[in-house]
Amino acid sequence: MAGKSWEDLCFFESPSLIVRKSGQAQQDGAGMTDAGDITEVREDDAYALDNRILSEVRGAITAGDGARISDSLSQLHAADIADLLEQIDDAVRSDMLRLAPDVIDGEVLSELDEGLREDVIALLPQEALGEALRDLESDDVVDLLEDLEEPQQEVLLSALDDADRAAVERALSYPEFSAGRLMQREVVLAPQHWTVGDAIDHMRAHDDLPEDFYHIILVDPGMHPTGYVTLGKLMGSPRATRLDTIVEDSFRTIPVDQDEGDVAYAFNQYHLISAPVVDGDGRLVGVITIDDAMAVLDEEHEEDILRLAGVGEGSLSDKVIETTRQRLPWLAVNLVTAIAASLVIAQFEDAIAQIVALAVLMPIVASMGGNAGTQSLTVAVRAIATRDLTGSNVWRVIRREVLVGLVNGAIFAVIMGIVGIAWFGLPMLGVVIAIAMVVNLVMAGLAGIVIPVVLDRIGVDPALASGAFVTTVTDVVGFFAFLGLAVVLLL
């Protein structure tokens, strides 16, 4: 193997296509697995926690054997240990931490769900905590500290040595959710006039390089970043090459006060691997790497999904009281919406008393409008988040949503018209529900796009608030159009 040339090694091609048989069978069988026991959820999953390790750990906890707990968990990645801690019951977890506090290292703490992190920190002895923190890079300590309450922050800060504490406190002075909190301060940089040879010699002479770095950042004498060179390019270039002749096109700097959501967007949009962070004068202050950006992207998505559903924050490890408190405000908003709709219905009590069929059919119109509105608003909220919905196409998108509402409204108008006539034998009732359906689906399309756009424009998160407004519109319009038309055409 050692004799093979690099030509062969670098551009290696596999001899033939061999599809893994076990995986194939698993995929084909996915639809046919036994649905009998819901506790077996996702056991066949590629990265689900291994049930065998779970039972081993449970056994060791019951037996009070701390060494066996540590031993079982030593096979797992910190992220998986954190998942395990999230999945076991509170009582089991505190037994486990009492028996084997050493399983919680800094990485496990970083991976833990925020809600649970405070509990775990409170359960750990002071010396174990200090030990755990000392393994971490300063940006991970910041990430860990910023979500904690003041007294717990103090406890953790006092466990750090002076230099680390100063670095962490400096990072915490940047606004929350800003690039300054995300970045690491350890930067590998070089004057822009250096050659490849200069850079390699200096790096090789230096024995304390950061753990992970992918680029060398070039700076001018005023410490302004002017480009970057990938380590791969550095390896592949002649020693005499000037660094500033082999910089990457993708170079972009990130302002230190930029929102972390915008940072994640930039990494995703421009396929960045790392990016220098600059202060207001354009001087280098740190670097952000793609793994941090990926974590932010993941959190932002999570937040959007939960907000769209009216959950706000919230995770599986929250307790009943917390969960109730998170969901209550949204249900309260919905109650106001629902009462508004009821007030509309109340205006038509006489009509309903005369034709009870109206009460039977009216929820259909409102429900179809609510669903169509949710479809439009979800597309709009996503498009705003991904910067695809802008001033230049907003009118076109509004026109499209209204037309889609019109076409789908017409289709369901015909269906419900026929159902209405067949069910109650009143041709005019069919006409009423058909017209109301078209009106409500057009309104749903219009509200579903205009409401999120306007909310975004006035600085309110459209993911959070659009749902309530759109549902109010489709409920009120749905009931009013249907019952109002009934009064005009049927009575």
Added chain:
Amino acid sequence: MAGKSWEDLCFFESPSLIVRKSGQAQQDGAGMTDAGDITEVREDDAYALDNRILSEVRGAITAGDGARISDSLSQLHAADIADLLEQIDDAVRSDMLRLAPDVIDGEVLSELDEGLREDVIALLPQEALGEALRDLESDDVVDLLEDLEEPQQEVLLSALDDADRAAVERALSYPEFSAGRLMQREVVLAPQHWTVGDAIDHMRAHDDLPEDFYHIILVDPGMHPTGYVTLGKLMGSPRATRLDTIVEDSFRTIPVDQDEGDVAYAFNQYHLISAPVVDGDGRLVGVITIDDAMAVLDEEHEEDILRLAGVGEGSLSDKVIETTRQRLPWLAVNLVTAIAASLVIAQFEDAIAQIVALAVLMPIVASMGGNAGTQSLTVAVRAIATRDLTGSNVWRVIRREVLVGLVNGAIFAVIMGIVGIAWFGLPMLGVVIAIAMVVNLVMAGLAGIVIPVVLDRIGVDPALASGAFVTTVTDVVGFFAFLGLAVVLLL
């Protein structure tokens, strides 16, 4: 600057904290911007398309000046050119492509929304297309080809030279959405017994290294990957160090047939930067890098959000007919649900005819249940997607959701009980709506968790189907509990 030691350069610390003033003002003022014109959406956004460039391009198109179009767009990143193409009208876009087909290079094609990509490819002259493809790495060509219809695939394949075409066809032989489609075949590897010096010398002698690589993968004589070394670690280690003594702990291989969603999960969970891909016999066949995994993570999230809202696929550049067709099936499912609820109401026509207040209040109970159910199911669907909801905690989560439903149900029961009595002066009506509220919110919590878990267990995507089932439960239970109790207690 050149005289500064690397100690200073690598672990550079900024002299002081300077928060950028312009950004600060922008953030503080966000809530107060003028909401007058919705076409001004997100103009103040960090990465929104520059309106000035948009108008320049529009002007050049109107003037029929192809050179000016190319010139204006040359300042933009390919991803931004793709966004611009997505945002302009169809007619403007075809004018633009006719005048300046050279603005579409391979990267722009890769970045384009799938729906639009086919249109753009159809508009481009054959030679421009061939030119565009030749810039791309083979994994990007695969990504581009796999979404196209058969005849367009043929057109593109014939534009490639023989070696590239063979590589692309081999990649296409892996299952869709598998690691095999994501990976690139260009791998930098080394025998595991090599030293740092061997690796550096060989890399520096090789003048055709891949564009981006972050690790050297170590293999045994049977081509099984045994670890990897980061380029940074390589730079910082003495020449005599054996590579297998400085491998990373995070090393993991990816099976070539693994689902791309699982690949993205692994990158996010284990903070991978790149990972070797192996065939069924554990032999190296390629490498996946974090930027590809990040793109998949983004797509999967997008899909989840759209599926939860019953939109399925769908993007802003889809036409009215496509959009209508995408949304119609979900609305049809909802119509069935709504009719089922109406059938329940129809059983209580006599009761409604006697007390019309029932018709006024009944949508409130159903609506609150629907919202609470959506909250629970969204949390459940997310937890299933992130592998946080497993056999070991499913019963605890079910218990929690039911308790949350009970507590919130009780709170809103008191509120609606009082509202019901105050509004209609019937104390018993207050009792009826209060009990129905508790029953429906408990059912909502239960259905919201059990339905997604069971769907996942039987191999149906819970994001896609949970909503319809949960809403059916909360509508039917809501109307039945409220109207049924009214018959028992009020008549």
